[in-house]
Amino acid sequence: MSESISPRAARNAVVLVNLGTPDAPTPKAVRRYLAEFLHDYRVVALSRWLWCPILHFVILPFRSPRVAKLYAGVWMDDGSPLAVHTRRLTAAVQADMPDAEVVYAMRYGNPSLRSVLTRLRDAGHARVQVLPLYPQYSTTTTASVRDIVDEVFGADGVARMRDDYHLDTDWVEAVAASIRAHWETHGRGERLLFSFHGIPQRLADAGDPYPVQCRASVDAIVQALGLAPGEAMLTFQSRFGREPWLQPYTDETLKALGGDGIRVIDVVCPGFAVDCLETLEEIALQNAEIFHAHGGKDLRYIPCLNDAPAHARALAALTRRDLDAHV
Structure with missing residues (x-):
């Protein structure tokens, strides 16, 4: 006779996956x-x-010592910002989904996605829903998560994965609400700049939908905010190497805006579910310095959604719908 599965093990499981740290x-x-x-x-x-x-x-x-110093500049008492905020977001989603086991994993680093999925597979969960914390799909991020899901679960039907949520109504409104709240506290800048992590242009040319989904997200958020044409801009950050990446580049755009007489700008990064090195150090520090050096006065960084209640509710509602469709 096979070993019985405990009620806890038979529950649905939800895995929130972030890049890593x-x-x-x-x-x-x-x-x-x-x-x-x-x-x-x-x-x-x-x-x-x-x-x-x-x-x-x-x-x-050569890169590791330099990057370590950057991490040290934003490190929190409980760990790296990405790890801390991902843990908190997971706890917030868990509170909204008491009938499921909600855990988090990192595609790179700890806790590793492979080890988390293996544990859930061996525990005998009825259904496992995987949600990469990348609102916009890319072969460089989302597809890599799917590689591990397929490796661990194969085609047994227990695990399912969502590819994107870049136009989810609740997520769009959560981002828009965070921007409104920031404006109510700090006032509005002369422009609202949306900065997304870039990818090589050749990947977009080969069919990666990421830039199209980034634009669609921006259009939806701008519509929710009721902004007029020209009040918001889309740019891409974090390029690496010498080949062309998605443009316009965030740093070059900030240089141009400062030179054109823009003094105060708001920057939001809705491609990142939680704050991390790329938002807290690259945008809020490095790119703020670039803006200042080229005539700008104040770059106001709008934090990621992190574990905000609206963010947790949006992800929980999204995942519940996916689980209901997982038959």
């Missing part, structure tokens, strides 16, 4: 994290015989 703001921890991240074919598609020597003997030795 180092375990500590140290060169060793950052090197370990970057090595895993940059070894993924979804992130860097070069042949391994060419890429691995470059990665291990050029990029990691």
